[in-house]
Amino acid sequence: MAVPILKQGDILIATIQAALSDADLLALRDDLVNRVGRFRSRGVIVDVTVLDVMDSFAVRTLRGIAHMTKLRGAETVVVGIQPDVAFAMVELGLTLEGMEAALDLEEGLLLLQRRMSGGSERDR
Amino acid sequence: MTDEAATSIRVSIRSDADIVTARQQGRALAVQVGFTGSDPTVIATAISEVARNIVVYAGSGEIFFYEARQGSRGGIHIIARDQGPGIPDVALAMRDGYSTGKSLGLGLPGAKRLMDEFEIASEVGKGTTVTMKKWVR
Amino acid sequence: MKADRANLVQSPDTLAQMMGITDTEIARRKEWLEFTEEDVQRIASISDFARQIQDEVIDGLYTHFLAFDEVRAFFKDSQILERVKALQKAYFIRLTQGSYDRAYVEERINIGSVHGRIGLDTKWYLGAYNFHMRAIARRIFVEFAGEPEKALEIFLSLVKLEFFDIGLALDTIFAQREHTIRQQQDAIRELSTPVLQVRDRLLILPIIGMIDTLRARQLTEQLLRSIRDTRARVVVMDITGVPAVDSRVANHLIQTVDASRLMGAIVIVTGLSAEVAQTLVTLGVDLSKLNTVGDLQGGIEQAERILGYRVIQTEVAAAPFAGA
Numbered sequence: 001m002a003v004p005i006l007k008q009g010d011i012l013i014a015t016i017q018a019a020l021s022d023a024d025l026l027a028l029r030d031d032l033v034n035r036v037g038r039f040r041s042r043g044v045i046v047d048v049t050v051l052d053v054m055d056s057f058a059v060r061t062l063r064g065i066a067h068m069t070k071l072r073g074a075e076t077v078v079v080g081i082q083p084d085v086a087f088a089m090v091e092l093g094l095t096l097e098g099m100e101a102a103l104d105l106e107e108g109l110l111l112l113q114r115r116m117s118g119g120s121e122r123d124r
Numbered sequence: 125m126t127d128e129a130a131t132s133i134r135v136s137i138r139s140d141a142d143i144v145t146a147r148q149q150g151r152a153l154a155v156q157v158g159f160t161g162s163d164p165t166v167i168a169t170a171i172s173e174v175a176r177n178i179v180v181y182a183g184s185g186e187i188f189f190y191e192a193r194q195g196s197r198g199g200i201h202i203i204a205r206d207q208g209p210g211i212p213d214v215a216l217a218m219r220d221g222y223s224t225g226k227s228l229g230l231g232l233p234g235a236k237r238l239m240d241e242f243e244i245a246s247e248v249g250k251g252t253t254v255t256m257k258k259w260v261r
Numbered sequence: 262m263k264a265d266r267a268n269l270v271q272s273p274d275t276l277a278q279m280m281g282i283t284d285t286e287i288a289r290r291k292e293w294l295e296f297t298e299e300d301v302q303r304i305a306s307i308s309d310f311a312r313q314i315q316d317e318v319i320d321g322l323y324t325h326f327l328a329f330d331e332v333r334a335f336f337k338d339s340q341i342l343e344r345v346k347a348l349q350k351a352y353f354i355r356l357t358q359g360s361y362d363r364a365y366v367e368e369r370i371n372i373g374s375v376h377g378r379i380g381l382d383t384k385w386y387l388g389a390y391n392f393h394m395r396a397i398a399r400r401i402f403v404e405f406a407g408e409p410e411k412a413l414e415i416f417l418s419l420v421k422l423e424f425f426d427i428g429l430a431l432d433t434i435f436a437q438r439e440h441t442i443r444q445q446q447d448a449i450r451e452l453s454t455p456v457l458q459v460r461d462r463l464l465i466l467p468i469i470g471m472i473d474t475l476r477a478r479q480l481t482e483q484l485l486r487s488i489r490d491t492r493a494r495v496v497v498m499d500i501t502g503v504p505a506v507d508s509r510v511a512n513h514l515i516q517t518v519d520a521s522r523l524m525g526a527i528v529i530v531t532g533l534s535a536e537v538a539q540t541l542v543t544l545g546v547d548l549s550k551l552n553t554v555g556d557l558q559g560g561i562e563q564a565e566r567i568l569g570y571r572v573i574q575t576e577v578a579a580a581p582f583a584g585a
Contacts, residue, residue, distance in 0.1 A: 092238060
C-alpha cells in the first residue's frame with residue numbers, strides 16, 4: 001500500500017495513513033529518495049500521526065530517509081509523534097538522529113521554512 | 125471473568141504483516157486487562173520488537189498472549205516462540221542494545237527495558253522462546 | 262472514613278475481577294475450607310428448618326445490634342431498618358439453598374460492597390456473623406436433640422460456608438479501600454506536578470518532592486499530553502524543589518526531555534545547581550543534551566526569547582485596590 005506523497009513547492013509531504021508493513025516503509029523510503037532527486041526538493045516531512053507504535057525498525061527506516069535525502073540536499077522533519085509513542089520510544093532508547101521532530105504538519109512546515117531560508121536556528 | 129486458560133490468544137508470525145497483527149492483539153488484550161496511559165503502547169512496542177526478531181532471524185514462529193494475575197494485580201503474559209537457528213550467546217545478545225543507537229542489534233534488550241519481567245531461553249539449532257510480563261500499576 | 266461515594270460504586274462483576282475471583286479461585290477457597298458436596302447436602306437438609314427460625318434469629322440479631330449506640334446510628338430511619346432486616350432474612354434463607362456458585366459469590370461480593378460503602382466497621386460485621394452462628398447452633402442442637410453428632414456435622418458444614426462468605430465480604434471491603442487509596446494517590450500525584458501554561462506555546466513544570474520511577478513516568482505522560490493539547494514549543498522544567506537528584510533521577514529527566522523533543526518541544530531545565538551538575542557528570546550522566554539555566558526566572562526569560570516574546574515594562578501601574 002503506497003503512502004501518498006504531496007509536493008508543496010520545495011517540500012515533499014508523506015502522510016502515513018495506517019499501520020505500515022516493513023515492506024511498505026522501505027518502499028516509502030525509496031519513493032521519497034527518488035522524488036527528492038527528481039524534484040530537487042529541499043525539505044521532506046514524514047507525518048506519523050496515525051502510527052500507534054514506532055519501533056526500532058520504523059525509526060531506523062526514518063533515519064535512513066533523513067540520511068539518504070540529506071545526501072541529495074534535503075532536510076527531513078518527522079511530525080505527529082503521539083505522546084504515548086514518544087514515551088515508548090524513549091523507554092526503548094530510540095533517538096531520531098539526523099532529523100528533527102515537530103508537533104504537527106503546521107509546525108513542521110514552519111520549521112523547514114526557517115531552516116531552508118537559513119534563518120535563525122532554534123536554541124538547542 | 126472466566127478462567128485464565130480461556131483468555132489466551134495465539135498469533136502466527138510468518139511475515140512482517142503479522143508483526144502488526146501481533147501488536148494490535150497485544151494492545152487490545154492490554155487494554156482489556158486494565159492497562160492505561162502509555163502502557164498499552166509500551167507493550168505493543170515490545171511485542172513489535174520481539175515479533176520482528178522472529179521474522180528476521182527465524183522466518184516464522186508464534187506468539188501467545190495471556191492475561192496474568194498476581195493477587196489483585198492484573199497483567200499481561202507474552203510468550204514468543206520460534207524454531208529458528210537459536211542464539212549462540214544470549215548474554216551477549218542481551219548486552220548489544222540501543223545505547224549507541226547504531227547497532228542493528230536484536231530487539232531483545234529493548235523489549236526487556238519496556239517490560240517488567242523478561243526471560244529468554246535459546247538453543248542453537250532448536251529455537252528461541254522469549255517470555256515477558258508486565259503488571260498493571 | 263468518608264470517602265467519595267462515587268468511587269466506591271462498582272458492579273459485583275468489576276469487583277470480582279479486581280479481586281481476582283475467578284472460577285479457579287472460588288474452587289480454591291472451597292478446597293481450603295474443605296467444603297465439599299457433603300457439606301452442601303448437610304446444609305440443604307436444614308433449609309426448611311432455617312425458614313422456620315429466620316424471624317427468631319434475625320429479630321434477635323437486631324435487638325442485640327440496637328443496644329449499641331454506634332450501630333443504632335445507622336438505623337435511625339425505621340424504613341431502613343425494616344428493609345435491612347428483610348435483606349438479612351433473605352440472606353439467612355439463601356445460606357441453606359445450595360448452589361454456591363459464581364452467582365452466589367457475586368451476591369456475597371455485593372453485600373460486602375454495600376457494607377463497605379456505608380462504612381460499617383468490620384468488627385460489627387464479624388460480630389453479626391458470630392451472633393448468627395451461635396443462634397443457629399443452639400437451635401440445631403435442640404432440633405436434632407437425639408443426634409448430637411449429626412447436629413455437630415451440620416453445624417460445622419454451616420461454619421465452613423459462613424467463613425467462605427466472611428472471606429468474600431472482607432476481601433470486597435479491602436478491595437474497595439485499596440481502590441480508593443489508589444485513586445487518591447493518583448490524584449495526589451497529579452496535583453503535585455501541575456503543568457502550567459503561562460503563555461501561548463510555553464509550559465512550566467515545577468517539580469516538587471522526590472521523584473521515583475512511577476512519578477517520573479506519570480509526570481512525563483502528563484507533560485507530553487499537555488504539549489499536544491496546548492501545542493507547546495517550549496517547556497521550562499524547574500527542579501529546584503527536588504531534594505535528591507541522583508543519576509537515576511537525572512536519567513528520568515533526560516528521558517522526559519528526549520520524549521518532549523520527539524514532539525517538537527524544547528525543554529529548559531532550571532534549578533539544577535552547579536554542584537549537583539558536577540556530581541552527575543562525575544557519575545557518568547550525559548548532561549550535554551540538557552538545556553539548563555540557573556533559575557526559573559532565567560528559564561522563563563530564555564523561553565520567551567525563543568518564542569519571540571519581548572517583555573517591556575511600561576510606567577508603573579497604580580495599585581489595583583487603591584482606596585476609592
